[in-house]
Amino acid sequence: MSFFLPLLALSFLIFFHELGHFLVARAFGVKVEVFSIGFGKKLLKKTYGDTEYALSLIPLGGYVKMKGQSDSDPLEQSADEDSYTSKAPWKRICILLAGPLFNILLAFLIYASLSYGDKQVLLPVLGEIKADYPASKAGLKSGDRVLSINGESVQTWGEMAEIISSSSVLSLKIQRGEETFQLSLKPKEIEGKNLFGESKTHYVIGVGAKGEFGSVYFGVWDALKSGVKNTYENSLFIFEGIKKLIVGVVPTSEVGGVVSIVQVMHKASQSGWVSFALLVALLSINLGILNLLPIPALDGGHIIFNLYEMIFRKPPTPNVLYYLTLGGWAILLGLMMLGLYNDINRILS
Template sequence: MTASPELDTLDTITSIFWVVVAFSGYVFIHELGHFLAARRVGVRVEVFSLGFGPFLFTFRKGETLYAFSLVPLGGYVKMAGQNDLGTDPNTGKPYEYSSKPPFQRMQIAVAGVMMNFIGAYIAFTAAYMVGIDVVPAVARQVVKGSPADKAGIRPGERIIAVNGSPVRSFNDLQPLLVTRPGREAEFVIEDADGARRPVALKPETKGNYAHIGISPDVPIHIGADLEVAGAFVRNVVKSGPADEAGIEPNDILAAVDGEPVRDGEAFQKRIAASAGDVLVLEVRRLGALLELAVTPKSLKENAPPMIGIEFTTAYRVREVFSGGPAEALELAHGDVIAVEGITAEKRTKADSGRKLSLVARLERDGAAVSLKIPVDFDETRGMALAGAEMQEPLRLGPLDASVMGFYKTVDFTKLVLGFLRGLFTGLFKVGDLAGPVSVIKFTYQASQAGLGALLLLFGFVSVNLGVINLFPMPPFDGGLLLFLLYEKSRGRPLPKRVQEGFLLVGVVLLLMLVVLVTSNDISRLFDGRGM
């Protein structure tokens, strides 16, 4: 059964609505902190606006004009006696921002950041109370020779905690590991009988990610004896070496310089070790065999040599077992199969699990057709054709959710700080930064996954905004705090021209950052990624 176009359109409109609400909330909650702190110390708030631009409608309560503005992305607070530098000329009126002592103005400045962290904690706690779908932190597969394997972690065992922080899902692991490159981490592991033991291991860093050598993917078998037939080309980077050599999507790269392709990782290493060398690829295209010459090269600065393809593994059927999905689909000896993706029907109230299917390309006798293979995890015969993450619902009571909310806020704060530190140490690159386009994209995706996922993302973005606003340069709150600390320690503010100079530099740097991260976002949307 498929959803009607009307329902798809309604889902899209609903998701866009939540994108606008969430994006407004990211900034609005920060400004709410400034508003509440200003009221607390007796500063008159002249305008509190949800959104920017011309007012759509307003109402006044007390001395504050509350406004809903044309562009509903964020908001702002206008206090009496304040401009972009922090102060207007002091007229001596007690309700003006500029009339307040430095310590009270510092409270107003830091309140926005504090509200970001409080909002993140509330969002994380609410997410766990509402319920989210998670991939359990179970080692379904353990890579031989990996840190996990050497530490004695076995398939089926569950990770309970890392460095004292509780782990409820696989997604909890990366923030706990990525900030500790090359450093040992303390794990708590639970075996199938429920017994727990401490395990110390040192994660490996590959690119921007920390790995310990476990996978949450459950192997998917189709009831057939399979052998690797080569690398199935899913996409070709335009003007890359593979494109120039004549390689096309849906080609199967069967051999390199006469050596059969039997392992994807070994194939990648062979390409990466062949910069400037001419490689002869044996290419299978709908039964026809071609020989094409390709020369790997770096497609980006400091990137390893590539030929510019996205690929997955292609398999050849050697034998079909009775009673399995392969027999039901009438697969035969010699058929070549490549998995193109995995689909999951949306969960309904009557269905507590996801109905997964493999979308595969079948080649037989020089022709190709598309197959949809129902996933049966009880089938274990033959080589696994693919792997799938098995999600399960996670819903906690108020106490457990509040504990997880606290740890999530702390762990994500460490993650953001670790990322910023990694930019200066070389662990991360400026190309890894994400901007508003990515935030909108992630928010849209989260809104389609459910309220819990949207709350988790809201918390993560709030943590990011809180940390970034502590940067000690105007127009960030951290810059204003620096000015106020100077004023409190010296008994007088910085000269206005000095403040203006710092503000100008800060605004220019901020605009450059916005251009950079937006460029990164656009590159991710259109950049073909492969090897």
Template sequence: MTSTIAVILVLGGLIFFHELGHFLMARVLGMGVKSFSLGFGPVLFKRTMGQTEYRLSALPLGGYVSLAGESQETVDEDTDFPEDQRFMLRPAWQRLLVVLAGPVFNFVLGWFIYWGLFLSQGQVTLYQFPVQEVFDDSPAQMAGMEPGDRIIGIDGEAIYSPNDLLTTILFSRENPVRLSVVRGGVNHEFLVLPTFLNEEDKNDEILPRPKIGVSFGVEPLERSLGWDLGTGAALGKTISSIEMTAKSFLMIVEGRASLKGVGGPIMIAQAVGKHARAGLVDVLLLAAFISINLGILNLLPIPVLDGGHILFFGFEAVTGRPVNDMVRQFATYVGLTFLLGLMALTFYNDIHRILFS
């Protein structure tokens, strides 16, 4: 029961907050809003304030916002709103801002959750990695690292997650990684270039995996939390999550990561349920990460997603003319086909994972 409630609150809350971004930006820009709903499906309660109907609906998995004249088909039908309040009759840059506000709110929510967790704990946990062994002829040895070194930073940033070192190396894409190291109480900087080795990944496929050639431990380091540190730590964690998600998408596109690892709503629900049993902090950490993933997913330049609309409106803002209707329709067809294929893949992976893992 607790897991079910957690799934509803996390998924519903994240989607609703995304829609809230669209709603608030539309109101700030003076656009007409016909309805704004918490939840989907049958309406349980509604109240009209001004020209906007606020609804509480039966299915609590998200929400939606309906703007006046939000499509070419409805722009001439919403006569209850003056022309200057209809979405499609507003300048392209304003429409772009309304669409962009949804993903931005997901990033802001991720940052806010991280910040709240850091403040509530009164301290922030940083991580350091004591180097136990440096392998012969490895990138780490060639850079000058030695056993006993303690890695305390990556690319000039403190380390907020025990997985940050591995993921940074994994996503290095053959670029040098700058490691901050303490040796005998003295700080050093080493520029290490990971090399690719073939090994089986968790999906039983042979993929090139970059390594620096060390074995290390992981040690938490508690630091008292001031206001500035909490804000900076949350921002750093948010940026790290954005980079990790974006690089994961890129690795899948490049064929450097398996499609078997792609999951959908079932996998997300399982993850939320598992974290719910571990405690509130785990649920909130996962919610922040999913919110950031949702923001990035919606920014992909695929028609029917926010990113596709941003691409079209951006083109119109720069050129002064809208995208050709035939091009728009074709792109929408391709984008919808891609999304349906992606949904089929995620459901297949989720079901396969349940049956055979």
């Protein structure tokens, strides 16, 4: 049972992805023949309207089978009005984009929900003031509370640290006891490492947190802004990770498979539901972005085919479509085997 929750969460992410395809396909009048969570033998199935809804044996996946479209047969076509292939290329692109965008939407909703309401946060109250650093030279003292930086209000230590790290000049509004005053300082530029082990310049002023916690209320607007910010930043992080993997900065030994994902989700669930929800949001973004990669077996590959048809006013030839799709499946299977190999290596070591 310890790994049941991660598997359930992964199935939900896939369900939400396929729900995006399903809703937009139906909105454009495409008949959805099957909506399945999981692959393989259908354990449970029920037909409502024109669609068969199924729960299949292998829970790590899922699919929407539209009329005139099949992942197993890229040459399947139908000229019927309610088929996928009879729709204009831009409509097909909308249907394909819906799955990944629904995953990104889900992440946004998780981030925004977790940000709403009264939260216990580490307050931007200064503790240690390091000698010979900009904060000490500017006259900051332990117990000072930072109210705003460069005109931007800060409520948490994390917000304060993030702004300082990326700012070469600072104008601080400080509260010291009953007194409030303004001061300016120039942070110290230092070299550090990013998450990919590369050198990166950032700024410090030489302060530590006093460790004071307090309750801060985040309203709807604050929660929405936080949702957008976290979704955007984590999307960029995943794009950057893929790019680093392709150019070799990140070794292929870091590629993980389903086993690693379930293990990490299990550990996160033991740390509390908030940690687990944050990881689910990150995985949802990851699922959405990976599906947009221009690999023929993925949504991104099919989008490329439809863009080709829009530009050249004709679809790719059946042979090109067939062999590119086979190549896409070969790439996916190769990545899956690499992830499984790395998972086994990690377990054995």
